[in-house]
Amino acid sequence: MPDSATLDQTDRRILRALAEDGRITNAQLAQAVGLSPSPCWQRVRRLEKQGVISGYRAILDQEKLGASEIVLIEIVLDRHDDETLEIFGRTMQHMPEVLEVNLTTGEYDYLIKVAVKGTRGYEEFLRKKLYKVPGIRHSRSSFVLRSLKNVQAYLPQAG
Template sequence: MKLDKFDREILRVLQKDATISMADLSQKVGLSHTPCWRRVKKMEAEGLILAKVTILNSKKLNLGVSVFIYVTLKNHDGDSLTDFEKAVQDIDEIVECHTTSGEKDYLLKVIVESIEEYETLLKNKLTHLPLVDHLSSTFALKQVKNTTELPIKNA
């Protein structure tokens, strides 16, 4: 789907506030209500807009420990990768899983309440993931930037 300046602006506004009314959205982007609504619906149908979500404050929910874990697998065949990727889906504390280039195979982001909770997760679940050869954990000390917004460029 080719995006014009209105589409891009709609996406920028919705990233900041998915609860904005269609009337307010159309006013902010300079379109009338119906064309704006049609554009949003088209972007949803095309898969550009995946979901409208509520972003939670992890610290207020007592989930203030973020851990980044590099994972190296024993094998790199298709079944091994598939088995690992399926298994991480079942661990709620893993909030992100990325395949990576270089010496490590995956980068996981884990969010937990405490270091003790992470230790339990590590011993009981992470070390038992399929074909894990090595895990290397790094604890985030402070979050300097946090955004869910993608950098949508002008056309």
């Protein structure tokens, strides 16, 4: 798999354009990056095959879906053995309101991002789901008041 140093400027223009609009047509993309459609399509397929582009997805509006509150939860586990980590990870995968799970360094073991419907929805998530996960010693929550920036990837500059 290539690193960011092996991507040329055209690859970088393609990646920036796709990160901004994943539904852009190949013809529009080719025009935006200064290529004809066939070489543009070949580059996109190469970037996909190399894993630089790992997928495409729709960005959903949580508010319109009825789960507009985003909560960041810091979690400390009782133990750090393989079984506890595996159970925690597998359990998080099966909770649809859990948007992200990040293993972290520092005071807390995990930072998870959850979408809920208000404080009642959050209380229900805690009581009926999170607090039933074996191995959790402690959690601390913060409600997101407003998201100022939300991107899915960072493309480092060449050089």
